[in-house]
Amino acid sequence: xxxxxxxxxxxxxxxxxxxxxxxxxxxxxxxxxxxxxxxxxxxxxxxxxxxxxxxxxxxxxxxxxxxxxxxxxxxxxxxxxxxxxxxxxxxxxxxxxxxxxxxxxxxxxxxxxxxxxxxxxxxxxxxxxxxxxxxxxxxxxxxxxxxxxxxxxxxxxxxxxxxxxxxxxxxxxxxxxxxxxxxxxxxxxxxxxxxxxxxxxxxxxxxxxxxxxxxxxxxxxxxxxxxxxxxxxxxxxxxxxxxxxxxxxxxxxxxxxxxxxxxxxxxxxxxxxxxxxxxxxxxxxxxxxxxxxxxxxxxxxxxxxxxxxxxxxxxxxxxxxxxxxxxxxxxxxxxxxxxxxxxxxxxxxxxxxxxxxxxxxxxxxxxxxxxxxxxxxxxxxxxxxxxxxxxxxxxxxxxxx
Amino acid sequence: xxxxxxxxxxxxxxxxxxxxxxxxxxxxxxxxxxxxxxxxxxxxxxxxxxxxxxxxxxxxxxxxxxxxxxxxxxxxxxxxxxxxxxxxxxxxxxxxxxxxxxxxxxxxxxxxxxxxxxxxxxxxxxxxxxxxxxxxxxxxxxxxxxxxxxxxxxxxxxxxxxxxxxxxxxxxxxxxxxxxxxxxxxxxxxxxxxxxxxxxxxxxxxxxxxxxxxxxxxxxxxxxxxxxxxxxxxxxxxxxxxxxxxxxxxxxxxxxxxxxxxxxxxxxxxxxxxxxxxxxxxxxxxxxxxxxxxxxxxxxxxxxxxxxxxxxxxxxxxxxxxxxxxxxxxxxxxxxxxxxxxxxxxxxxxxxxxxxxxxxxxxxxxxxxxxxxxxxxxxxxxxxxxxxxxxxxxxxxxxxx
Numbered sequence: 130x131x132x133x134x135x136x137x138x139x140x141x142x143x144x145x146x147x148x149x150x151x152x153x154x155x156x157x158x159x160x161x162x163x164x165x166x167x168x169x170x171x172x173x174x175x176x177x178x179x180x181x182x183x184x185x186x187x188x189x190x191x192x193x194x195x196x197x198x199x200x201x202x203x204x205x206x207x208x209x210x211x212x213x214x215x216x217x218x219x220x221x222x223x224x225x226x227x228x229x230x231x232x233x234x235x236x237x238x239x240x241x242x243x244x245x246x247x248x249x250x251x252x253x254x255x256x257x258x259x260x261x262x263x264x265x266x267x268x269x270x271x272x273x274x275x276x277x278x279x280x281x282x283x284x285x286x287x288x289x290x291x292x293x294x295x296x297x298x299x300x301x302x303x304x305x306x307x308x309x310x311x312x313x314x315x316x317x318x319x320x321x322x323x324x325x326x327x328x329x330x331x332x333x334x335x336x337x338x339x340x341x342x343x344x345x346x347x348x349x350x351x352x353x354x355x356x357x358x359x360x361x362x363x364x365x366x367x368x369x370x371x372x373x374x375x376x377x378x379x380x381x382x383x384x385x386x387x388x389x390x391x392x393x394x395x396x397x398x399x400x401x402x403x404x405x406x407x408x409x410x411x412x413x414x415x416x417x418x419x420x421x422x423x424x425x426x427x428x429x430x431x432x433x434x435x436x437x438x439x440x441x442x443x444x445x446x447x448x449x450x451x452x453x454x455x456x457x458x459x460x461x462x463x464x465x466x467x468x469x470x471x472x473x474x475x476x477x478x479x480x481x482x483x484x485x486x487x488x489x490x491x492x493x494x495x496x497x498x499x500x501x502x503x504x505x506x507x508x509x510x511x512x513x514x515x516x517x518x519x520x521x522x523x524x525x526x527x528x529x530x
Numbered sequence: 531x532x533x534x535x536x537x538x539x540x541x542x543x544x545x546x547x548x549x550x551x552x553x554x555x556x557x558x559x560x561x562x563x564x565x566x567x568x569x570x571x572x573x574x575x576x577x578x579x580x581x582x583x584x585x586x587x588x589x590x591x592x593x594x595x596x597x598x599x600x601x602x603x604x605x606x607x608x609x610x611x612x613x614x615x616x617x618x619x620x621x622x623x624x625x626x627x628x629x630x631x632x633x634x635x636x637x638x639x640x641x642x643x644x645x646x647x648x649x650x651x652x653x654x655x656x657x658x659x660x661x662x663x664x665x666x667x668x669x670x671x672x673x674x675x676x677x678x679x680x681x682x683x684x685x686x687x688x689x690x691x692x693x694x695x696x697x698x699x700x701x702x703x704x705x706x707x708x709x710x711x712x713x714x715x716x717x718x719x720x721x722x723x724x725x726x727x728x729x730x731x732x733x734x735x736x737x738x739x740x741x742x743x744x745x746x747x748x749x750x751x752x753x754x755x756x757x758x759x760x761x762x763x764x765x766x767x768x769x770x771x772x773x774x775x776x777x778x779x780x781x782x783x784x785x786x787x788x789x790x791x792x793x794x795x796x797x798x799x800x801x802x803x804x805x806x807x808x809x810x811x812x813x814x815x816x817x818x819x820x821x822x823x824x825x826x827x828x829x830x831x832x833x834x835x836x837x838x839x840x841x842x843x844x845x846x847x848x849x850x851x852x853x854x855x856x857x858x859x860x861x862x863x864x865x866x867x868x869x870x871x872x873x874x875x876x877x878x879x880x881x882x883x884x885x886x887x888x889x890x891x892x893x894x895x896x897x898x899x900x901x902x903x904x905x906x907x908x909x910x911x912x913x914x915x916x917x918x919x920x921x922x923x924x925x926x927x928x929x930x931x
Contacts, residue, residue: 130728131762131785131787131788132640132696133640133791134640134641134642134664135793136637136638137791137794140791140798140859150626159851164594167586167589167592168589170589170593171612172585172588172589172592175592180581181578181819187573188571188573189776190774190776191568191571191576191773191774191776192565192566192774193563193565193770193775194776199862225799226627226778226803227801229798229799229800233799237538238535238538239533241535242536245536255798255801261798262638306567327531329532334625351878354689371602372592373591373592373806374592374593374594374801374805375591375592375593375594375805375809376592377596377627377800377802377803377805377806386532388729390541393538393541394538394663396659397541397630397634397656397659397660398630398631398634398660398799399627399630399631399778400630400656400775402627402778403627403807404775405774405776405804405805405806406777406806418568431854471546496650519540
């Protein structure tokens with residue numbers, strides 16, 4: 130008889146994979162997955178890098194590397210992070226197998242079964258599943274246009290003085306799925322709240338490089354850069370949106386004490402992240418090609434966002450409300466109460482368009498009052514067609530009620 | 531105040547990393563790390579594969595892949611495993627980020643804090659740290675020349691009827707560190723013991739392809755191939771020794787019920803293993819180049835083993851006892867009781883040679899009566915010099931007593 134652990138007994142099947150498989154059906158217009166379009170990857174640049182590597186570096190790429198990462202990549206990445214104002218010299222940097230692994234390792238470092246963790250609601254599904262895998266009790270606090278609702282956060286922490294959360298997990302720049310970019314004011318308001326509650330912050334910055342305008346560029350400064358002296362912050366990031374998810378490379382920048390534990394966990398998880406892709410990423414960063422690439426991507430994603438926003442204004446009923454994102458991959462839309470989004474999704478899939486329903490991103494797995502559209506991996510002409518399909522179904526559903 | 535989880539509080543610093551850093555000092559002859567020599571990697575083959583990939587496959591390599599693995603790699607790997615007699619159609623195959631991740635995920639699937647897990651003593655250090663990270667209580671049962679000591683195993687299970695272990699973890703082919711190749715008889719003896727105790731087997735076969743003679747080739751048949759109908763077996767393997775550890779690719783072949791849980795865990799850990807290296811590994815297997823490569827490596831590792839064995843016979847005092855391995859990477863040597871291996875190691879490092887002390891591989895972290903020499907990443911001329919250094923120190927130490 131097979132007897133599973135308590136930890137896996139509490140895991141439920143994620144909807145990501147089924148949606149991803151829909152997203153790759155060639156006949157369907159997909160706004161589902163949170164990934165770059167295949168046609169956008171810097172294949173030419175990596176070809177040139179690969180073919181110019183000297184033999185000894187290539188051999189290194191085939192070998193195990195140190196647990197914290199390939200040393201030249203760590204150095205190059207430090208320079209990249211220094212440009213964001215991050216305190217790279219006072220903290221320790223570790224390469225992880227995607228930034229999901231960074232969140233997962235930090236989950237292991239802090240969470241005992243039953244521990245409380247505060248997140249935004251909605252929240253990145255990868256973080257939900259990583260933290261739940263350690264049997265964390267997740268409390269999602271509503272996001273509004275400027276960031277997490279600080280009044281609700283304060284009230285919650287006040288009411289739960291006796292069971293302080295292990296940490297708070299926030300995505301301040303172009304939130305997945307909500308698209309939110311925190312205001313400087315909102316970040317400032319958070320400082321005394323976290324201080325008073327001795328609350329550690331895990332700051333996920335997977336999208337901060339992908340801003341669409343100058344005002345947004347000014348606002349993407351991480352809290353880890355602004356409030357290093359005031360707060361304890363674990364900062365995570367990723368190459369998935371600025372190079373390629375298939376490299377499986379992310380990172381964490383954390384205080385020494387936390388780093389030491391994280392490194393022990395990393396050793397027991399996969400020993401090191403792929404040296405093969407680290408060697409390539411290193412040259413991509415070191416040579417500065419990453420900056421040309423990101424700057425091209427910003428323009429392309431902005432054009433895709435514009436196409437989607439225009440199409441939504443043209444084809445969606447006005448009962449559907451949303452905010453235009455200033456960066457990142459996602460538009461998050463609120464439904465009027467009478468619409469059943471699951472039934473909408475089934476119909477749009479029949480007609481050739483797919484997206485992700487809101488409850489996927491609810492830490493409690495219940496709230497289906499929103500849905501997420503991703504414009505990152507769909508060409509502009511297809512975006513208009515897909516939005517028209519979804520808009521028509523939404524209008525029909527509204528008429529019925 | 532930072533408050534860590536109970537799980538990480540129980541993790542201790544591993545000695546692997548320090549040893550690895552010694553192993554890369556250019557002036558030292560290293561018998562420490564368990565990796566292929568850098569000069570042995572199939573760099574040419576992978577160059578040709580990389581440069582012949584069509585654009586759409588390269589783009590796929592940059593993208594997220596399905597959680598269980600890149601589908602064409604899964605198909606190619608199934609054919610590779612079918613050749614070993616493994617029941618690939620009755621089980622489910624998953625690509626993992628190295629086979630350490632496969633063991634780690636299975637740890638998460640089965641182990642609750644305090645659960646008992648049986649291993650061999652000595653045991654692969656990666657498995658020790660992965661299982662301990664789930665707060666497993668490890669019981670190491672002595673290995674002898676033919677495999678795990680079945681009498682001791684039977685006695686232990688008999689005495690612990692009230693607290694049955696969650697599983698038993700075994701490496702049957704060219705054990706790390708002991709070099710042991712199980713006899714067919716020993717595998718057969720295990721069957722009724724595991725059946726009577728309803729004991730799940732995790733079979734780690736990272737080295738099975740690297741046999742040195744025909745008799746060994748006949749003996750590397752996995753228990754998963756021999757006893758699929760009699761036992762519940764989770765089989766794990768790795769590309770680290772037959773392509774390159776820097777690819778971070780391993781696998782597990784497990785029954786459906788276990789696979790479903792393992793896939794949920796994998797989703798929460800790193801979403802998928804690197805597609806970039808999966809695409810390359812796929813072509814390496816599919817084209818059959820892997821077989822030419824493995825067959826070359828067998829000859830090279832055998833020559834290195836022969837050089838080391840000859841040098842040991844020439845330079846080591848006869849009080850040091852050991853068995854000649856018939857495959858794999860390691861020679862495991864027993865010391866007479868009066869020798870302090872830590873003090874030997876310090877002296878050999880001063881004089882320019884390094885190895886790994888036995889207690890590293892003891893699940894209880896105590897027994898230092900052995901040491902491990904790895905011949906996999908050291909050229910033959912250096913092997914003789916390094917063994918002479920160690921032999922001279924051992925003789926000196928023996929004389930003192």
